[in-house]
Amino acid sequence: MGMGVNLLSANTHNVSQAMTGSGLFTPQGPTTYHYDSETEEGRLLLAELSAHPRLSPTFPPAINWSSYATSIKKFPGEKDAFLGAVRRDIFTFSELRQKSGNYTVCQGDLCCHLMYQMSNKSKEEVYVLGAFDGLHGSVIKYYWQICTLLKCKSTDPNTCGQPVEMAQTRFEMFSLSGTFGTNYVFPEVLYSGVQLAPGEFEVVHDGRLRSKHGTSKPLITATLFGRLYEKDLPHPLRTSP
Structure with missing residues (x-):
């Protein structure tokens, strides 16, 4: 211009x-x-x-997104893992059954670690830790590695990954990290009503996404989106000259 x-x-x-x-x-x-x-x-x-x-x-300063996650031993949580779809991506999920705890969920090369403590666990709400390592998209396919803490739409585990807008459960603390194979990782925290939470969480230099003082509103999701650009498939509509 x-x-x-x-x-x-x-x-x-x-x-x-x-x-x-x-x-x-x-x-x-x-x-x-x-x-x-x-x-x-x-x-x-x-x-x-x-x-x-x-x-x-x-x-x-620059963040080493896999530093913490690769330095610790896996937490429990693998044995009761199940599959669920977010959009059309098949995630590996593990339900957060207790009010507080440590969980690990793995898919492909990605292991996601979560430490958390809920301040009030509503019996009507189910939260899961999820991992996705693969290609996303139908026509244009690009490569994601995703670690997510999310609320399921209902208490039925089959609804985990479906869109949610409201929640009741607050967290005293959470810390989410993953063994990402990329430095291109994008954090997101969403509160009830699909509100962003600027200033209420931080990313530590070793790759942990964590709450600063607990969540001021109920939590819908806390997610780390990793992009592996070198693993993207070629654009199907672009032909080389």
Whole structure:
């Protein structure tokens, strides 16, 4: 653009296709975001972002995403693991049966470790730790490694991975980590009402995603999304010249 301005544009708001929100995100957290699963109205989000964030004295140091997870022995949790679908991706899940505990779930090369303590465990709510290591997508296939703590839609384990918007269970603490084969890992914490939680969690330099002071609202999910770009399949519609 002639004014020397970069325009970043992303996402479509289409509730019928589960496109329900968008945002502008930086290493320091979200600058602006919007979530709406009720209406089809659009929303233009504007924010000013630093062109050279790495030059800032507050830019966070590099994280070794697998350091902690590869340094500890596996926690229990493998023997009662089960499979479930998030969208169309088949995750390996393990139910968090106690109010507090340590769990490990593995799939492929990825092992996900969770330490947690709930402040109030609702009997009507089931939470699981899940791992996914594989290709995502139907036409365009790209490679994910995902560790997730999530609330199931109901107490039926078959609903684990289906969309959830509300929850009742709060956590005194949680710490989530994984043996990622990539440095491109993106954390996400969602509270009841599908609200982001900036400032309430942190990523430690050894790769642990953890709560700072417990969750101020009930938790829907805490997730680490790892992207292995070198394992993506070639774009099926792109032909080499």
